[in-house]
Amino acid sequence: MALSLVLLLAGCGINQIPQKEQAVNATWAQVQNEYQRRADLVPNLVATVKGYAKQEQETLTSVTEARAKATSINVDASTLDDPKKMQDYIAAQDRLGGALSRLLAVSERYPQLKSNQNFLTLQSQLEGTENRIAVARRDYIQAVQAYNTELATFPGRFWHWIMYSDKEPHANFRATTPNAEQAPTVQF
Template sequence: MKSGRVFLIIGIVLVSLFAIGGCSYNKMVSMEESIDAQWAQVQNQYQRRYDLIPNLVNTVKGYASHESEVFEQVTEARSKAGGVINIDSSVLDDPEAFDKYQKIQSELGTSLQRLMAVTESYPELKANQNFLALQDELEGTENRIATQRMRFNEAVQSYNKYIRGFPRNMFAGMFGFEKKSYFAAGTEAQNAPKVEF
């Protein structure tokens, strides 16, 4: 009789653990899929920016042909990013690869800022309708990138918080769910810009 109760209690505990583990596993899969979907949206916006750059550079070149150093920087940054624009979400599980990817995208953004700064010296360029349209497209894309990165970070935060909570952390480890990396501000954003008059 006592052994029957013991087996019953062990059975209830095992069924409970199986149910909790199954629910936790399904939730972790769902959250990981949300991260992958959000990653695809970030990639989509980076691709859009990448596609706009040649048109922007060619328009500015027509007015500022002697700014070759800036054009070279933008072209070089774009070519670096070209090999890593659309990479699969496996980069999210490799912090080094994720940091490298983030650095390349940051360099591309910085070179675009330099290109836009050059345009300030050319009033006729700033009045050109093609340039204005491209500038609006680029500004809109940069805003979309920021929004998608924020949404990505929110999805990562929810996922990381979920898999680190007890008892889910045991199931996460058992099933191979690991903490994901966040997008972070570049090192240049850590310093206040110098303003000179």
């Protein structure tokens, strides 16, 4: 009798909520991993550009400051549900991304820098990292959607009410850049 009850419970979705919550935590860790990869590339990129563009000190300073701010804010599994902390973290990462865009624009003014192998390698790694960040964000959004859906639908809603009432829906990833949904205008 007890064995059949355990088998019945195991097959009815009782474990879905903790499994999906762990998936949310794991995908958020991957987002942080990609942000860290970008932060690790920045000092090398700045050092390479610095050798060519001494007069671009303001841009280099803004990149360094944005990196410091982005790496000073930590969001882990225990604070994923804090919308303010998430917003601050995402805003800092967005500022770093903007500063990096300005840094890459500096390279357009220095043809010898564009042909420097170190710069080209770092630029390629940074572009790849930006793509990896986008994929990690997408995966996180999907994991949050699956978790929140489990809490809101049957039988997850039942198990949430009975056994996991302390579990709250997770906040989803939100763009913090104003008008991020509009494509930027590019003028030459």
